[in-house]
Amino acid sequence: MSTYDQVEIEDMMFDTSTQTFSYPCPCGDKFQIYIDDMFDGENIAVCPSCSLMIEVIFEKEDLQEYYEEAGSQPPEPIAVAA
Ligand SMILES: [Zn+2]
Numbered sequence: 001m002s003t004y005d006q007v008e009i010e011d012m013m014f015d016t017s018t019q020t021f022s023y024p025c026p027c028g029d030k031f032q033i034y035i036d037d038m039f040d041g042e043n044i045a046v047c048p049s050c051s052l053m054i055e056v057i058f059e060k061e062d063l064q065e066y067y068e069e070a071g072s073q074p075p076e077p078i079a080v081a082a
Pocket residue numbers: 025026027028029030047048049050051052
């Protein structure tokens with residue numbers, strides 16, 4: 001299983017209403033990954049149209065600000081490494 005590309009979380013679009021990160025796919029659709037799945041350790045975003053995949057580069061602590069932006073809470077408190 002290989003991924004099409006690696007993308008930093010900062011370069012992805014975050015939709016606060018669906019709490020989903022997305023990134024443009026070469027096919028015209030978007031790679032998508034749900035923030036709660038990332039919290040659970042998932043880092044592969046899939047395009048629903050062509051099934052290409054990208055690897056999202058992020059630290060779990062990075063998710064905190066996006067949860068706040070969406071006005072929600074992570075499933076459990078994020079322990080920030082000192
Ligand atoms: Zn695609």
